[in-house]
Amino acid sequence: MIQNVSVIGLGKLGGSMAAGMASRGLNVIGVDVNRHAVEAVNAGKAPVQETGLGEMIAANQERIRATLSTEEAVLGSDISFVIVPTPSDERGAFTLQYARFAFKSLGQALKKKKGYHVIVLTSTVLPGATRHGLLPILEQESGKKCGPDFGLCYNPEFIALGSVIRDFLNPDFYLLGESDPRAGDLLEQVHRRVSQNNAPVKRMSLENAELAKIAVNSYVTMKISFANMLADFCEHLPGGDVDVVSDALGMDKRIGRKYLTGGFGFGGPCFPRDNVALNFMGGQLGVDSSLLKTNDDYNRGISKRYIEKLQADLPKGANVAVLGLAYKPLSHVIEESPGIYLCRALSEAGYRVIGHDNLAAPYAETALKMSALVTDSLDEALKDADVVLVTTTDKSYTALTADHLLRGRPAITVIDFWRCLKHLAADPRIRYVPIGLCRDETAAAGLKPLWS
Numbered sequence: 001m002i003q004n005v006s007v008i009g010l011g012k013l014g015g016s017m018a019a020g021m022a023s024r025g026l027n028v029i030g031v032d033v034n035r036h037a038v039e040a041v042n043a044g045k046a047p048v049q050e051t052g053l054g055e056m057i058a059a060n061q062e063r064i065r066a067t068l069s070t071e072e073a074v075l076g077s078d079i080s081f082v083i084v085p086t087p088s089d090e091r092g093a094f095t096l097q098y099a100r101f102a103f104k105s106l107g108q109a110l111k112k113k114k115g116y117h118v119i120v121l122t123s124t125v126l127p128g129a130t131r132h133g134l135l136p137i138l139e140q141e142s143g144k145k146c147g148p149d150f151g152l153c154y155n156p157e158f159i160a161l162g163s164v165i166r167d168f169l170n171p172d173f174y175l176l177g178e179s180d181p182r183a184g185d186l187l188e189q190v191h192r193r194v195s196q197n198n199a200p201v202k203r204m205s206l207e208n209a210e211l212a213k214i215a216v217n218s219y220v221t222m223k224i225s226f227a228n229m230l231a232d233f234c235e236h237l238p239g240g241d242v243d244v245v246s247d248a249l250g251m252d253k254r255i256g257r258k259y260l261t262g263g264f265g266f267g268g269p270c271f272p273r274d275n276v277a278l279n280f281m282g283g284q285l286g287v288d289s290s291l292l293k294t295n296d297d298y299n300r301g302i303s304k305r306y307i308e309k310l311q312a313d314l315p316k317g318a319n320v321a322v323l324g325l326a327y328k329p330l331s332h333v334i335e336e337s338p339g340i341y342l343c344r345a346l347s348e349a350g351y352r353v354i355g356h357d358n359l360a361a362p363y364a365e366t367a368l369k370m371s372a373l374v375t376d377s378l379d380e381a382l383k384d385a386d387v388v389l390v391t392t393t394d395k396s397y398t399a400l401t402a403d404h405l406l407r408g409r410p411a412i413t414v415i416d417f418w419r420c421l422k423h424l425a426a427d428p429r430i431r432y433v434p435i436g437l438c439r440d441e442t443a444a445a446g447l448k449p450l451w452s
């Protein structure tokens with residue numbers, strides 16, 4: 001029975017995994033090249049910002065410690081999870097530079113280890129990377145053989161920032177790629193112990209797991225784009241309402257309702273880059289992956305399309321407030337955020353833009369310094385706005401009242417990507433523009449001639 005585990009890389013995912021495993025009774029040694037992360041964990045604090053992480057580390061301090069030494073971690077545990085960055089390169093593939101460095105240290109540590117050990121790669125990689133990019137480093141540095149001397153698994157996680165710990169402890173399933181059954185058995189044992197929801201474990205080859213991980217994200221983004229396309233359709237149909245249509249689609253068990261709420265594009269640190277990377281892989285292998293490219297293009301073009309489509313609601317030279325700059329509510333992450341892209345596209349189209357976000361403002365300020373003013377004060381953002389675009393369902397936006405928006409002015413336009421401000425529709429002072437709803441029956445004029 002495995003009792004001692006190590007976690008290499010104490011970032012947004014690794015830090016939460018270390019805490020989560022300690023909370024389930026395992027002894028955890030965390031490793032990071034960043035001294036601050038190591039010191040934070042040893043002081044019982046969170047190495048990064050994530051919901052509940054600090055509290056969980058503090059509550060499990062007797063079972064979790066951190067070090068700068070990979071060797072200490074390997075010698076003191078039976079299984080090591082590697083969660084270091086795999087950033088995208090200019091081709092859209094995931095680079096292995098950090099993983100190679102970590103695997104070199106792991107190989108050197110394995111050389112000194114007497115017993116069997118399992119290395120588990122959790123970082124997102126493309127098919128073939130584990131077997132051909134990383135395994136040779138372990139064998140070369142350790143002088144040992146994968147199989148008899150150590151095992152290697154690819155075991156990515158499906159988590160969302162903001163709920164990493166909950167998602168890690170309650171996954172839909174564990175995706176487990178294994179070099180051989182012995183390695184997979186030991187990793188499955190850890191999951192059975194850690195899972196709070198008795199999640200099933202899907203075991204397979206390293207390559208199938210690598211493809212499955214990235215395919216999940218890619219598939220979800222296709223659902224999002226599909227729903228966004230439906231939203232567009234609904235705006236052109238009498239009485240069209242994307243939520244009604246999506247609710248119906250969601251009833252079909254083959255489809256399901258999740259990620260089908262039409263509105264704005266997808267963003268964040270995983271979805272867009274996973275799509276691009278899988279398409280890159282398709283190109284390399286001679287697979288027609290144009291579906292992925294089309295989806296990526298569709299998503300990247302969404303801000304510009306909205307600005308063109310909403311010409312009538314966006315008078316030239318208007319002051320425009322964009323509420324929501326993070327890629328989702330309750331997040332400070334602006335990576336590939338549709339809100340950021342929207343601000344840039346509006347600025348390029350000649351609008352004066354002020355962006356607001358409760359958590360992401362400091363990060364967005366740098367990213368948007370050439371295109372928009374950024375504030376974390378909602379009042380400041382609304383002060384001079386002629387048009388307000390609401391890009392996330394943050395509670396401070398969904399609670400906005402007509403008086404708060406108007407601030408004594410006679411009229412204002414509100415463009416609502418998620419239909420979360422429907423209570424404003426009845427107010428004659430508000431020009432309310434919901435995305436995904438048909439608001440003007442003449443907009444449906446294109447339908448009738450098709451049938452007469």
Ligand SMILES: NC(=O)c1ccc[n+]([C@@H]2O[C@H](COP(=O)([O-])OP(=O)(O)OC[C@H]3O[C@@H](n4cnc5c(N)ncnc54)[C@H](O)[C@@H]3O)[C@@H](O)[C@H]2O)c1
Pocket residue numbers: 008009010011012013014031032033034037048083084085086098101102122123124125157158159160161269270
């Ligand atoms: N964050 C997410 O939402 C998420 C979701 C799924 C998958 N992933 C994948 O997990 C991986 C890590 O992502 P993250 O968001 O946790 O990254 P992160 O940048 O937050 O954390 C990575 C950590 O690894 C440390 N590190 C780098 N090289 C190291 C080494 N040689 N030894 C020890 N520590 C080292 C860094 O100092 C950092 O603390 C990536 O491949 C990412 O694609 C992330």
